[in-house]
Structures are given as C-alpha cells and as structure tokens.
Amino acid sequence: MKAMFFDMDGTLVDSRIDLASSVNFTRRDLSLSELTVDEVIANVGCGAQYLLENSIPECFGPSPSVKIDLKDLKELFRRHYHENCCARLTLYPFVVETLEELKSRGWLLGVNTNKPRFATDQILDRFGLKRFFLDAVVAGGDCAEMKPSALPLFECARRMPSHTLSSDDWMVGDSWTDMRSAEAAGIKGAFCSFGFGDIKDAPSTAVLHSFKDLLEL
Numbered sequence: 001m002k003a004m005f006f007d008m009d010g011t012l013v014d015s016r017i018d019l020a021s022s023v024n025f026t027r028r029d030l031s032l033s034e035l036t037v038d039e040v041i042a043n044v045g046c047g048a049q050y051l052l053e054n055s056i057p058e059c060f061g062p063s064p065s066v067k068i069d070l071k072d073l074k075e076l077f078r079r080h081y082h083e084n085c086c087a088r089l090t091l092y093p094f095v096v097e098t099l100e101e102l103k104s105r106g107w108l109l110g111v112n113t114n115k116p117r118f119a120t121d122q123i124l125d126r127f128g129l130k131r132f133f134l135d136a137v138v139a140g141g142d143c144a145e146m147k148p149s150a151l152p153l154f155e156c157a158r159r160m161p162s163h164t165l166s167s168d169d170w171m172v173g174d175s176w177t178d179m180r181s182a183e184a185a186g187i188k189g190a191f192c193s194f195g196f197g198d199i200k201d202a203p204s205t206a207v208l209h210s211f212k213d214l215l216e217l
Helices: 016-029 037-041 048-055 070-084 095-104 117-127 151-158 176-185 211-216
Strands: 003-006 108-116 137-140 170-173 188-192 206-208
Touching: 003 151, 016 037, 016 048, 016 070, 037 048, 048 070, 070 117, 095 108, 095 211, 108 117, 108 151, 108 176, 117 137, 137 151, 151 176, 170 176, 176 188, 206 211
Parallel strands: 003 108, 003 170, 108 137, 170 188, 188 206
Antiparallel strands: none
16 A cells, blocks of 8 residues: 655644744743744744744853753743644645545555644644544654654654555655655655745655645646
8 A cells, every 4th residue: 555644834734823923922931022923934844942943042052142941941832832732723725635535545644743742643633633644643752863864754654554665655745854754765755835844955756736736646
C-alpha cells in the first residue's frame, strides 16, 4: 500500500492567529512589545525552540535584554499555546473530504509535524481527525531529530501496519522542511502553495493550490 504523510500548520490547519497570539501573550508577560502575525509566522516550521529564539530574540544571545531560563520560557509559551492552540484555528477547505477519499482508495495516512505533541493531539481531537491517522502521528519531540531530517518519516511509517517507505509515498506540506524531509527519505514531496510556509530552494514533485488537488496526483 502507498502512504501519504501530512504536515499540520499551513497544510491541514490554518493556525496563524493562534500561534501569533501565543507568542505575543508570552512577549507581553516579559514586558515586550507585540509582533505582527506575519513577523511570528515567518519563524514557524522548525519547532518550538526555533520559534521562540526568533520571535523573542531578547531572551537569547550573549547579552540578552530579558533574563529568563530557557526551560522557564518554554513552559511559559507552552501554557499560553495550550490554552490558545484551538482558539481561532480552522481547517483548510476540503481537508476532511479529501482524507475520506484517500482512505477509501486504500492510502495509508500519517502526520509528520514539528508541532509539540500536546498541541498536535489537541488539534486532531478538535476536528476529529485521529480516525484517519490512528497511531501514525509523529510530533516534535517524538524523535531525536525533526524535519528536515528524514527520521520522523521513517518513524511515522514504522507506526503504520506493515509499511516501509518507498518512492511511491508522499510528504505533503507547506515548508522547505517538509520538502527536504521528503527528499532525504527518498519519497515524493507535494508543496501546499495555499499554506503560509516558504519552500525556499527545496525541490518538490508537485504543487498543490488546494488540498483537494491531492486527488489528482
């Protein structure tokens, strides 16, 4: 059987407002000014620590202007994101219908995201999506490495019933990290142009302008 692996932010869900709000709540707690949504979203895709380092740079570097332990900063952000990760979240159009059709065609489906596990589970529950992926969900922190490494894809495939990655499989996402992960794993990459990520110079096998374009691959 063939398999398809999905990113979350900018692929399955539009999470821009909730991510930006959570970062800005954290900045507010540190007596820092807020950033625009676009300024925050430019730092999404490489995991929570990358997001914090680049959205709250005042806490990092050799002479940080705000003194806070990294563990405490992560916990502060985690609390805000836990409360807000589904506040204004929306599914992209045609996600459920397309997943239903792919499942009916015999595709194995999985999630490969750098988003923290607690938020990944909360979002999947919010929209009733776990039924499509079952145990094949790998979130940020579940592996020793995150995308653009291929390791999470191999782990996600391992959680599928009797599946080994092959060149017929697809990684679907809106970021260069998704496409590089696919390339490293030797599978195809479908770039979601409707998302909010950046492909940079990463290669892709196909470009999707709508989630339902997956049915034409």
